[in-house]
Amino acid sequence: xxxxxxxxxxxxYVGEVVRSLLGILLSVLVALELGSAAGAIxxxxxxxxxxxxxxxxxxxxxxxxxxSASAGMALAAFVGQLTxxxxxxxxVTVVLWCLVTGMVWAISANAxxxxxxxxxxxxxxxxxxxxxxEALTAALLALLGGLSQAVLVAAWPxxxxxxxxxxxxxxxxxxxxxxxxxxVDPDSIxxxxxxxxxxxxxxxxxxxxxxxxxxxxxxxGLPERIAMTLNALRPHTDTPHLRAVLLAxxxxxxxxxxxxxxxxxxxxxxxxxxxxxxxxxxxxxxxAVVGRLREQVTEAVAxxxxxxxxxxxxxxxxxxxxxxxxxxxxxxxxxxRLAGAVGAGTLIMAVAGVQNAYWIAVTVLxxxxxxxxxxxxxxxxxxxxxxxxxxxxxxxAAFLHPGPAVAAMLAVVFVAVAYAVVGLSYVPxxxxxxxxxxxxxxxxxxxxATTVSQRLVAIxxxxxxxxxxxxxxxxxxxxxxxxxxxxxxxAEIDYAATVIRAFVHPLGxxxxxxxxxxxxxxxxxxxxxxxxxxxxxxxxEVRRWLMAYRAALNAVTGACATLEDxxxxxxxxxxxxxxxxxxxxxxxxxxxxxxxxxxxxxxDARHLAEADQQLRDAATLLGKQxxxxxxxxxxxxxxxxxxxxxxxxxxx
Numbered sequence: 001x002x003x004x005x006x007x008x009x010x011x012x013y014v015g016e017v018v019r020s021l022l023g024i025l026l027s028v029l030v031a032l033e034l035g036s037a038a039g040a041i042x043x044x045x046x047x048x049x050x051x052x053x054x055x056x057x058x059x060x061x062x063x064x065x066x067x068s069a070s071a072g073m074a075l076a077a078f079v080g081q082l083t084x085x086x087x088x089x090x091x092v093t094v095v096l097w098c099l100v101t102g103m104v105w106a107i108s109a110n111a112x113x114x115x116x117x118x119x120x121x122x123x124x125x126x127x128x129x130x131x132x133x134e135a136l137t138a139a140l141l142a143l144l145g146g147l148s149q150a151v152l153v154a155a156w157p158x159x160x161x162x163x164x165x166x167x168x169x170x171x172x173x174x175x176x177x178x179x180x181x182x183x184v185d186p187d188s189i190x191x192x193x194x195x196x197x198x199x200x201x202x203x204x205x206x207x208x209x210x211x212x213x214x215x216x217x218x219x220x221g222l223p224e225r226i227a228m229t230l231n232a233l234r235p236h237t238d239t240p241h242l243r244a245v246l247l248a249x250x251x252x253x254x255x256x257x258x259x260x261x262x263x264x265x266x267x268x269x270x271x272x273x274x275x276x277x278x279x280x281x282x283x284x285x286x287x288a289v290v291g292r293l294r295e296q297v298t299e300a301v302a303x304x305x306x307x308x309x310x311x312x313x314x315x316x317x318x319x320x321x322x323x324x325x326x327x328x329x330x331x332x333x334x335x336x337r338l339a340g341a342v343g344a345g346t347l348i349m350a351v352a353g354v355q356n357a358y359w360i361a362v363t364v365l366x367x368x369x370x371x372x373x374x375x376x377x378x379x380x381x382x383x384x385x386x387x388x389x390x391x392x393x394x395x396x397a398a399f400l401h402p403g404p405a406v407a408a409m410l411a412v413v414f415v416a417v418a419y420a421v422v423g424l425s426y427v428p429x430x431x432x433x434x435x436x437x438x439x440x441x442x443x444x445x446x447x448x449a450t451t452v453s454q455r456l457v458a459i460x461x462x463x464x465x466x467x468x469x470x471x472x473x474x475x476x477x478x479x480x481x482x483x484x485x486x487x488x489x490x491a492e493i494d495y496a497a498t499v500i501r502a503f504v505h506p507l508g509x510x511x512x513x514x515x516x517x518x519x520x521x522x523x524x525x526x527x528x529x530x531x532x533x534x535x536x537x538x539x540x541e542v543r544r545w546l547m548a549y550r551a552a553l554n555a556v557t558g559a560c561a562t563l564e565d566x567x568x569x570x571x572x573x574x575x576x577x578x579x580x581x582x583x584x585x586x587x588x589x590x591x592x593x594x595x596x597x598x599x600x601x602x603x604d605a606r607h608l609a610e611a612d613q614q615l616r617d618a619a620t621l622l623g624k625q626x627x628x629x630x631x632x633x634x635x636x637x638x639x640x641x642x643x644x645x646x647x648x649x650x651x652x
Contacts (some may be wrong), residue, residue, distance in 0.1 A: 007291055014487075015156075021412050023152050027145035028408040028443065034141070037404075037443060038081065042121060042138045043145030044408065044440045048415055049117045050146035054153050054292070056110065063150055069114050070146025076118040077142040081135030087350050095343040097122055097154055098343045102335025105370045105597045106324045107317050112597060116365050123346070123361040124441060168651030172300070173257035176250045179230055183246035186237035220264070223288075223609075226253075228614045229293045236286040244278035245290055249552035254298050256304045264445050268301045279626035292610065328476045330483070331597065337469035341368065354425040356454040359390070363462025366430065370597045375470050378426065383463030385430025387456060389414075390528045392431075393438035394452040404443040411439035477531075478542070484528040485549060486600030489646060491517075491524035491581070492553055493603065496560050496639055497587045502567040502578045503632045514564060521557075552642040559635040572630040575621075579629070582618035586611040586636065605647040612640040 020190035027047040050066045050073075079097070084091040101119050105112030121142070178190040230249075236242055253269035255264045279290045324331040345360035367382035391412070396402075402410065421428040427595045438455075475483075475523065495517045498507075503526035507513055532546055572580070589611035615636060622629050 008597050009532050014057055017416070019152050019156050020048075020054060020149065023051055023148045024145075024415060025408060026149050026414045027141075028411070028440070029405060031141045031145070032404050032408070032414060032443065034137075036137055036141060038077075039138045039141035040404070040408070040443050041124060041141035041440055042073070042077040044411060045117065045121050045124075045145075045437075046142040046441075047145035047148060048436075049073060049114055050149035053110075053114065054149050062153060066150045066153065068147060069144050070085075070150070072114065072118045073121055073146055074139040074143035074384055076122040078135050078139035080122040081138050082132060091343060091346050091350065092121075094122060094346050095339045096426045097251065098365075099339040099536070100340045101336050102338040102370075103321050103324060103331060104157070105332045105334060109597050111317075119342070119365050120362055120437070121341070122367070123358050130422075141159075168223075168304075169257045170255045171257075175230070176253035176257060178200075178227070179246045179253060182237065183243045183250070184232065185593050187236060188525075189234070201231055221588050222256075222296065222303070224581060224585060225607075225610055225614065226293070226296050226300065228610070228617065229289060229296060232289050233286070233293070236289070238285050239282065240283045240285065241278050242290070245275060245282070245293070248272075248275035248278055249293060249297055252301060256300060265305050268305065271528050272301060292606070295606075320404060328479055330370055330475050330479055333473055333475055334368070334597075337473050338364065338368050340473075341462075341465040345462055348461065351644055354454055354458075357458050359458035360465065362460040363459045364466050364469075365465060366434065367466045379463065379467050379470065381427050382430045383459065383466070385427045385461075386434040387459045389431040389434030389436075390438050390459060390502055391452060393435040393442070394455055397442045397605035398452055400401055402442075407443045409441050409446060410534070411443075412438050414439060481528075481531050482600045484531040486602065488521075488524040488528040488553065489603070491521040491558075491600045492556055493592075493643075494589050496556060497519045497558050497590045499567060500590075500632065500636065501584060501587055503563070503570040503629055504572050504575060504583045505626040506572060507567075510567070514567075518529045525553075548648065552645045555642045556639050559638045563632060563635050566628050566631045570632075571625070574623070574625060575629065576618075579618045579621045582611075582615045583632075586615050603643060603647055605644055608640060608643060608647075612636065 003137055024044055024047040027043040028040050031043040046069075050070050053065050053069045054062055056062065056065065076097070079093060080090075083093045098119050101112075104115040175190070178188070181188045182190070215302075220424035233242065233246070248271050252275060255268035255271060258264050258267075271609050272294075275294055279287070281295055282290050326332065341362045341364040345357075348360055349357035363383065364384055366386050366431075367379050370379070371378060393410070394588070395405065414432050418429055418432035418436060431619055474480075498513060498517045501507065502510060502514075587606075589604065589607045592601075592607070613634065619630075619633055
């Protein structure tokens, strides 16, 4: 359920959302039929999490992710029920579990939300008189609730974007032919015009392109970057070993275009090995270009075939988590805050002996995030949203006294509302999630006015613990400053990307759109300056970094202001499509990947430099009438230069 926080609005996938909701309802009804109220809660919550995971776009298959999430939820239900009869052991288990789940945020926001949901299951399902049999029953029902989503995904698969995949494989086949031709004919040129069909097919709408994760959004840009790099090798075709590089590149790209073959992946990996061996013998400028080509072809193979090695993925996740075990890590501090606050809530629950006291721990899990920006404001807002959702759902249950099946249906309705509002704000989302969780819990018994008041008091206490944990263990000032710097960089780049796109695509409601992105950038700048004013900048290197960072971003802002003044004079309909492609690739390179928890946002300097060079090469496609676009070229050169400076500062 919490997993929905990381999803974009699902309206293009209405059928999949309905499939997910159907799986939740069936899981709860089956568990109720078996006579297990705790199992119904476990099955419903596990089904909701697995259903949200099923909506995730991922290079790795969805089924392994669903199975992994289901197994984690089942383990939480089993451990919670098994240890509930021993309060001291149960308290220690909850603290350790929350410490581990807090560290999972290092992998990604999605993984962190799934882990937080398992913690909610750990604190809501247990009963004081439960035994091994009840624990096993709850675990099996939680596992079946999650796996039901896997069955529905297999029976009701997502509609494939077949047209995009077909054009994509055709593009790689065209590139393979071009690379082989270049190996024998140095005078040949790869004209990227045929790749324009790929962009037009793969992009669909700007909204849908933004919904896709970076691995999918960049599918149409990667072949164009490979074509650009191959053209950059034309002056060096007489270099020894370069012919072997080009032939190996052609073999790898041909394997991608023939991915229906059983041996395609093996052929691609063998060609990559040949490419690596041939490039090792090169030196000088050509070695740098070939290195870029090798990285691009490797990326194309990885994106196209995906990463199906779960063992490697697990090892990479453990390495990522282990890298956060140091004192200043915001992820480690979040994990300690989470474990401490939930542990305190569990202790209060044991001492108070009130039936609904588990809402203290649930509230902490709902509102705490590894955030460094507007921490207290967001905590309080989530607490208010949680209280509103719980009170509203509890009040409805207290007055209407719905049966278990009706309560389950109400929970599903609120999950649907959560999907509908996920892109609006975290406050209405908190309301919907809390209401759904309340209805799901209420399948186990009657609700009266006393229950409502108990839950409200527990939420207030849980919210107080969440805020207090940030007061007691805040993030380091310099860590917060780096985080604010990353947020400011992302906001400035979003502003720049919006302005730049206006030169090649008509911008609907241009004034309102530009004003909105500028306002976000302005708020991010205010937060950065407030943090830099409160942080200790005694060290000379910190002061120098602040001065250089401000100067670079001020230059980017100035260039964007110049572009905004010229944007209304642009005439996109007169442009060569190849120039539009180059600008779109530049915008994609600017936007980069989504921010990751606990890490300052940064841009991909290599991709940006490549896209900038491609944009320079496309300048020859402009006509005399394209004066606004010539201003664009001059200002994007300034933006690139200063953003590369910012990227260099971030590595220090």
